[in-house]
Amino acid sequence: MFDLVIKNGVICTASDLYQADIGIRAGKIECIASNIDSSLAGGIIDAEGAFVTPGGIDAHVHVDEPCKLLGDVADTMESATRSAVAGGTTTVIAFATQDIEKKGPEALSNSVEQVVNEYAQQTLYCDYALHLILFQVEQNSIAGRQLLDVQLQNVYEDFGVTSVKVFMTYPGLQMSDYDILTTMHATRSNEFTTMIHAENGDLIRWMIEDLESKGLLDPFYHGVSRPIEFEGEATNRAIVLSSTLKTPILFVHVSSPDAIQTISKAQARGLRVFAETCPQYALLSDELTKCHHGKEPAGHNSSSFEKTENKTADQFEGAKYICSPPIRGEQCQEHIWNAINDGTFTIIGSDHCPYYYYDKVSGASKHRAFRDNKDGRFRYIPNGMPGVCTRLPLLMTYGYTHGKIRDMAKFVELNCTNPAKVYGCYPQKGSLLPGVSDADIVIWYPQGSSEGKYPPRPDSITNDLLEHGCDYTPFEGFPLSNWPRFTIVKGRVVYREGMIVEENACGDYLRREKSTMCSNEKSAS
Numbered sequence: 132m133f134d135l136v137i138k139n140g141v142i143c144t145a146s147d148l149y150q151a152d153i154g155i156r157a158g159k160i161e162c163i164a165s166n167i168d169s170s171l172a173g174g175i176i177d178a179e180g181a182f183v184t185p186g187g188i189d190a191h192v193h194v195d196e197p198c199k200l201l202g203d204v205a206d207t208m209e210s211a212t213r214s215a216v217a218g219g220t221t222t223v224i225a226f227a228t229q230d231i232e233k234k235g236p237e238a239l240s241n242s243v244e245q246v247v248n249e250y251a252q253q254t255l256y257c258d259y260a261l262h263l264i265l266f267q268v269e270q271n272s273i274a275g276r277q278l279l280d281v282q283l284q285n286v287y288e289d290f291g292v293t294s295v296k297v298f299m300t301y302p303g304l305q306m307s308d309y310d311i312l313t314t315m316h317a318t319r320s321n322e323f324t325t326m327i328h329a330e331n332g333d334l335i336r337w338m339i340e341d342l343e344s345k346g347l348l349d350p351f352y353h354g355v356s357r358p359i360e361f362e363g364e365a366t367n368r369a370i371v372l373s374s375t376l377k378t379p380i381l382f383v384h385v386s387s388p389d390a391i392q393t394i395s396k397a398q399a400r401g402l403r404v405f406a407e408t409c410p411q412y413a414l415l416s417d418e419l420t421k422c423h424h425g426k427e428p429a430g431h432n433s434s435s436f437e438k439t440e441n442k443t444a445d446q447f448e449g450a451k452y453i454c455s456p457p458i459r460g461e462q463c464q465e466h467i468w469n470a471i472n473d474g475t476f477t478i479i480g481s482d483h484c485p486y487y488y489y490d491k492v493s494g495a496s497k498h499r500a501f502r503d504n505k506d507g508r509f510r511y512i513p514n515g516m517p518g519v520c521t522r523l524p525l526l527m528t529y530g531y532t533h534g535k536i537r538d539m540a541k542f543v544e545l546n547c548t549n550p551a552k553v554y555g556c557y558p559q560k561g562s563l564l565p566g567v568s569d570a571d572i573v574i575w576y577p578q579g580s581s582e583g584k585y586p587p588r589p590d591s592i593t594n595d596l597l598e599h600g601c602d603y604t605p606f607e608g609f610p611l612s613n614w615p616r617f618t619i620v621k622g623r624v625v626y627r628e629g630m631i632v633e634e635n636a637c638g639d640y641l642r643r644e645k646s647t648m649c650s651n652e653k654s655a656s
């Protein structure tokens with residue numbers, strides 16, 4: 132007997148595409164077979180020939196947390212997981228930031244505990260796990276190594292956290308090369324995954340001060356202050372650090388050809404260097420940050436286009452597209468797609484990091500939160516944009532349908548299976564393996580037409596589709612070829628034909644194991 136049977140789907144995994152039915156019991160995938168007897172099912176969903184994929188894993192999501200180092204993020208874990216399932220993502224990995232008030236062997240466990248406790252108060256629509264953002268090594272000396280070793284051991288034992296992110300930029304967050312080596316030493320011995328934000332923070336600081344001294348303050352200059360070469364340099368330096376210790380690393384949010392080339396060369400030398408990119412680097416261009424010329428950006432839906440008092444275009448609109456690394460020139464997009472297909476990129480994450488565009492308090496009076504703060508200087512605009520909901524539909528449309536991604540197996544590998552392997556939750560997550568995988572599944576709309584025995588699928592992105600807390604999407608108006616019709620989390624339908632199914636919300640905290648892909652092998656020392 133099954134709780135639910137999905138019939139007539141085209142099952143897509145990271146290796147295969149085939150027609151079959153899926154039988155689900157007690158939240159798990161129980162069997163996949165060519166024709167499951169419907170009389171055995173508690174419930175039946177007819178996929179009508181549509182693609183059936185594992186639920187997406189978005190391993191790069193920022194939400195509001197007790198330690199607000201990234202400022203006031205517009206999503207709680209509740210709204211972020213709601214937005215995730217609306218876009219076919221069934222597991223998110225967010226961040227717990229190190230709380231430097233906490234000291235000693237349990238310091239990092241206590242930092243994570245604070246975050247887990249906060250999210251336990253919220254309704255969660257899918258499972259979530261946590262990475263740890265580390266920005267300070269407690270003891271900046273040889274003794275610090277041993278302490279960090281123990282701190283990581285504890286955070287694994289207590290919370291199943293097995294990955295650490297370090298920043299090579301941002302005042303207050305930026306780590307010295309010395310501290311990065313200490314961190315890598317500890318992640319190596321604990322078999323953690325080391326995630327790197329690679330941009331040269333010292334050079335960026337110099338550029339920001341230089342631009343400000345010349346009165347160049349608009350959102351567009353954010354990108355000017357963080358050129359491609361600064362990402363390339365930091366990428367190369369991090370590879371030197373990791374190869375010194377013979378330990379793997381993973382670059383997050385890789386945006387540009389220099390970094391891609393450096394990573395690809397290291398991979399060709401046999402170094403265990405992994406990389407993530409994000410849809411915004413494949414689909415958006417820095418032209419969007421130039422709104423002060425009075426043009427509406429391409430792909431922009433005029434319904435959300437605010438006119439300023441003097442009826443010209445919103446001169447601050449470029450702020451919506453600020454993230455770090457910045458959105459690059461259009462010519463960089465092709466490099467991103469090539470690296471997606473040739474294996475340089477291991478995973479795709481959204482880097483969902485939403486900030487309100489309009490002021491939350493004054494609301495209707497339409498003060499742009501960023502502009503009215505600190506004279507709109509780009510330096511103070513928070514870096515990040517929403518994306519947890521749009522990641523899979525965009526990649527289905529512009530990757531699969533438009534032929535930029537090789538095939539559906541590549542789509543599943545990058546968005547579902549590899550993130551699970553990289554972050555230690557495979558095969559419970561990210562795959563459709565009978566007997567072992569959670570029944571985290573997306574049933575897409577049948578290909579080709581949006582007509583059927585069901586409400587029509589969305590044919591372009593609008594902010595109100597996304598179920599997130601943010602007041603805009605950088606992808607407003609982007610045409611779509613598909614959208615999740617059903618999102619199933621642990622056997623329960625949480626999103627059905629455009630509606631969240633509230634009573635089926637069943638998200639939990641997910642403990643992870645050590646990575647099977649990019650943690651250190653025990654033998655290396």
Ligand code: DUC
Pocket residue numbers: 193201328383384455456482484514515
């Ligand atoms: N890096 C991220 O990964 N997210 C938001 C800001 C940043 O710099």
Ligand code: ZN
Pocket residue numbers: 328383384455
């Ligand atoms: Zn980052």
Ligand code: ZN
Pocket residue numbers: 351421423424
């Ligand atoms: Zn300009």
Ligand code: ZN
Pocket residue numbers: 191192193482483484
């Ligand atoms: Zn991020």
